[in-house]
Each structure stands twice: as structure tokens, then as C-alpha cells.
Amino acid sequence: MGIPTKEAARQAPGVMWGTPDQLRTEIGERVDRFNITHFPLYFGSPGGVELFAREVLPAFSA
Numbered sequence: 286m287g288i289p290t291k292e293a294a295r296q297a298p299g300v301m302w303g304t305p306d307q308l309r310t311e312i313g314e315r316v317d318r319f320n321i322t323h324f325p326l327y328f329g330s331p332g333g334v335e336l337f338a339r340e341v342l343p344a345f346s347a
Contacts, residue, residue: 299325305340312345 288294295301301311315321328334 305336308337308341309344312341 288297288300301308301315303311312324326334326337328337
């Protein structure tokens with residue numbers, strides 16, 4: 286079970302990772318492509334939460 290390769294993971298609507306710039310792009314594309322408005326978030330480290338909040342979320346504020 287699971288996702289067999291990184292490329293397969295990149296094609297899965299619920300999985301993404303990368304730099305803040307890559308995530309901003311990927312989230313925007315998935316919103317447009319899949320009309321996703323909510324994302325469950327899981328981070329590998331506490332610092333990832335702060336980085337995401339500081340560098341990614343502001344791009345999506347209303």
C-alpha cells in the first residue's frame with residue numbers, strides 16, 4: 286500500500302512537498318485544477334509549520 290514513487294506522489298491531489306515557492310505554485314495549480322479549497326496539512330518538523338505560515342500562506346490570503 287501507499288504511493289510507490291515520488292512521481293506518483295506528485296500526481297496525487299493530497300500529497301505535495303517542496304520549497305515555499307514550489308508549494309505556492311503547486312497549491313495554486315491544485316486549487317485551479319481540482320477546485321480544492323481545503324488542505325489537510327502534515328509537517329515533518331515543527332519548523333515546517335512556521336515556514337509554511339510565513340512563506341506560503343500569505344499568498345492565499347483574501
